[in-house]
Amino acid sequence: MNKALLSILFFFTILKAGAVEITRIEPASWWVGMKNTELQILVYGSNISKSKVTLSYPGVKIKEAVTVESPNYIFIYLDISAKAKPGTMNLVFTSGAEKLVQSYPLFPRAITPGAAGFTSADVLYLITPDRFSNGNQANDILENSTVNRKNANSRHGGDLLGIENHLDYIKDLGITTVWLNPVQENHMPGVSYHGYAITDFYKVDRRFGTNDEYRSFIEKAHSKGLKVVMDMIFNHSGSAHWWIKDLPSKDWLSSPDVYMGSNHNRWASLDSHAPKSEKDKLINGSFVRTMPDLNQQNRHLGTYLIQNSIWWIEYSRIDGIRQDTHFYADFDFMARWCKEVEAEY
Structure with a gap:
């Protein structure tokens, strides 16, 4: 190989390596x-x-x-x-x-109804989207995940359209507020029909619909006088979340090197006499192996999660948030989350 050709190859290697992606x-x-x-x-x-x-x-x-x-x-x-x-x-x-x-x-900021909040005067109706009604069979089979209603742990095909088609029924029950189990993407290799192993915090699971369809569902609910509560999980993500293979920093997770499961002793967070070891295992232990614990004390992650709440409120016009595993997350972070969200709305 002559020197000229080597120089050309070297030039293109440097060019490719320097490309911004x-x-x-x-x-x-x-x-x-x-x-x-x-x-x-x-x-x-x-x-x-x-x-x-x-x-x-x-x-x-x-x-x-x-x-x-x-x-x-x-x-x-x-x-x-x-x-x-x-x-x-x-x-x-x-x-x-x-x-x-x-x-x-x-x-420009949203002017459509939303962020109305909910109180003890409301009657909430909790729905697991996958188990309610299948309104769109076209999203049943995605990436080797198929609907199997004979298996309790498989996807059953319920989606946003299925819920939207029954809003009149829900309204007639005297319900004021619809609370959905998490709708964000759960692209997990195993069972995750419940929605609590999020793999993309900014994307609705395609088996339920799209972001636009989620926003349309909320508009339809509002038109019938119903409010919508979004279920969020900031304590952990799914193990197949896109960032797990390339963490921004080691302290993005509470226990990145060795698996440590939570003791699930929620009372430890309330008991002033509970040993620190019990509190640490509750807060820093992973919920289960497929749900690694997020370290909300990381400055960038804490801000990321709080902004995620605000983004969904402004984008989709949800009325309230149910925060899953509240006891398991860092107390100071959760206080900051409450303060910043309430300050904005």
Whole structure:
């Protein structure tokens, strides 16, 4: 092989290695006019941490662009001032001679009904979406997961459309509020029809429908005078969540190296005399092996989860949140979550 050809191959290798690549950005959109002007954007891509991030958009500035242990993440913190207008801003990622422009939409705040809250005066109706009604058989068989109603642990085919088709029935029962088990993606290799092993916090499970169909379901419920409560889980994710194979940092999980199961002793969190070892195992132990415990004390993860709540409220117009495994999560984080969500709404 001659020297000229070697030089050309070397040039293309460097060019490819220096290319800026983004495979995921979360949240994918935000709003102007929020009371909390800070926005964290998680950006994921091969060696994205080597890129310099800039933007030029009136009323918006970069506060921080934080790199972590994995070279494939950047956490961008923006300040979106009251002067910022709806539109599309461009985040520019530069690595050497390579440049990538990532558009990012800023929407006006929602004006449709939502965020109404719920009280002891409400009558809540809890539904496990997979077990209620199959309104769309087209989403029954996805990626080798098939409906099998003869097996109690298999998917049974229920979905958002099935619930939407029965809203009049629910209303006639005297119900005021519909509470669904988690609807976010549970793309797990094993049983996860219940929804409590989330593999994507920003995406509705396709077996139930799409994000747009979830929002449409809520609009339909509101039109009939019904409120909707969303079930959220910040204590843990599913073991097949996309970030598990490449954690931003080791402390993203409470026990990343050795499996430690929770003792499920919820009273330890309430008992001032409970030994620290009991409290630590409750809070830092994984719920089960397929649900690794998230470390909400990690600054970036804590903010990510709180923003996720706010994103779903603003995007879908849910009326309230039921927080699963509240006792199992970090107490200070849960207090911060309550404070920030209530401050915004």
